[in-house]
Amino acid sequence: MAIGLHDSPFKNPVIRWIDRRLPIFTMMQKEYGTFPTPRNFNYFWNFGALAMVNLAIMIATGIVLAMHYTPHVDHAFDSVERIMRDVNYGWLIRYMHMNGASMFFIVVYVHIWRGMYYGSYKEPRELLWILGVVIFILMMATAFMGYVLPWGQMSFWGATVITNLFSAIPFVGDSIVTWLWGGFSVDNPTLARFFSLHYLLPFVIVGVVFLHVAALHITGSNNPLGIEPKGPQDTLPFHPYYTIKDSVGLVVYAIVFAALVFFAPNFLGHPDNYIPANPLVTPAHIVPEWYFLAFYAILRAVPDKLGGVVLMFGAIAVLFVLPWLDRSPVRSMRFRPIAKWAFLLWTVNFVVLTYAGSQPAEGVWVTVARIATAYYFAYFLVILPLLARLERPLPLPESISSAVLRGGGPLPAGAAAKPMEKA
């Protein structure tokens, strides 16, 4: 780019003055105004925007909670109860934060599922996908540490169990756990550092989300057909078409969120977390939050400490290399008659794992968890690599517009044509 004032297209003198020196308005216009977006999005493409809104909600409610919360083992539980009873609207803000975490995982799971079904992880979007997996891992770390903060029984014992995972590492495991704890058990130093990190990580997530979106705006979005737009007839300007579509999704999201917060705020939580932490008594049945259950089931499926931990982390790590495990050039499962069913089965399998993780690790549930774990990995490591060679995909449409505008061909003249020329 040449040095010198930017040649701003804006007329408003104030906006223009700023834009010539710092072209943020031009940038917003380009990335969110005229940004050429495939014209055939379905509602699965709402979930990225929803995740962004959800992140903002978590930060807004979290900053409020931090104004009233005390990160000390003697005061943490009481300070959260005080938020619930005494702080003006504290109950609302805490329930928004608590259920906001659940909504966040629902949204992000759908978002990831969308990427897997429509092949969004494939060339040229591998890095975009990898950044997404990084966000997912950061979210899990954030949610885990947040859940420790109210210092209830589940907080304490969840923290104990999860940090002890690291003791499975040969030789240095125990030193690592002591280092994580800052002592010889989960205690005040652990709580204080978890609070500090729980405050920090969401802002790290904001940074990675920025990179994720920057990468997206280089490659452009994928779409339900999984074929690249070939020209203006295949795209629409982001605004107003997708700002409106995202708004519709946002309203539905808000309804679900509000229903949870106002009518079933503790439905997804565990009652034992309303008992203050007691380092001398473990609850009979300890379970993580619902969004971790599938991975928890994988951990428990393996009758070996190190093996279980490796598989559990492996279940997430395998997502990083998904773009290289699935070499099929066809992105969308719509055109992959076998992979489609293998993936839908994988989806059901993930739900089964989640359910198995919620059950006591005994009897039939151990067997179910083992079979489901095997399929989880088989899908990535065996089925996808094989199908890339063996499967015969259905014929792809010639272009997005020919597929979605029956009869194909160029756009009908009229209202929509004008903004599209800009794109």
Add this chain to the structure above:
Amino acid sequence: MADTAPSHGTTAEPEGTRRDFLKLTTTAFAAVGGGALAWPFIHQMNPAQDVLALASTDVDLAPIAEGQAITVMWRGKPVFVRHRTAAEIEAARAVPLSELKDPQRDEQRVQRPQWLVMIGVCTHLGCVPLGQKPTDNKGNYNGWFCPCHGSHYDTSGRIRLGPAPSNLPIPPYEFRSDTQIRIG
């Protein structure tokens, strides 16, 4: 409502009033919703219920000898409770109202003349004036003196000299018995 709209076919960019109406109502609805959602986030910073519940303080007057004063905490602020001497009361009552920056008779500032109860926060910018201890600088009017920017208060706690605009305020209080008051 929208039947006067120009037909949509005539221009490339339709400007029907029906659409304007929908846009306006939708935006207004979203603005009201956003405002309603903002309120809890603002109100949470106001005093919480437990803070409000702690808003009264009982003071035992029996140990305070004539000529002495104590300072108690009420809502996180110092409250001066002074057992005034007859001379101090007389000095306060002898001042003509015309000499006062914030005219108020001493009788309006006390429930019982010997007990002066007031919030010990300078009405200028919030420092705690000197004058509670016998050794303190009591200022030109033998009451209180704020060292921050030099405000002088008299034996009724009224502002006499310096930048403070008004008298030291009187908190709500009541006598529970001859030797007990409840502030707040």
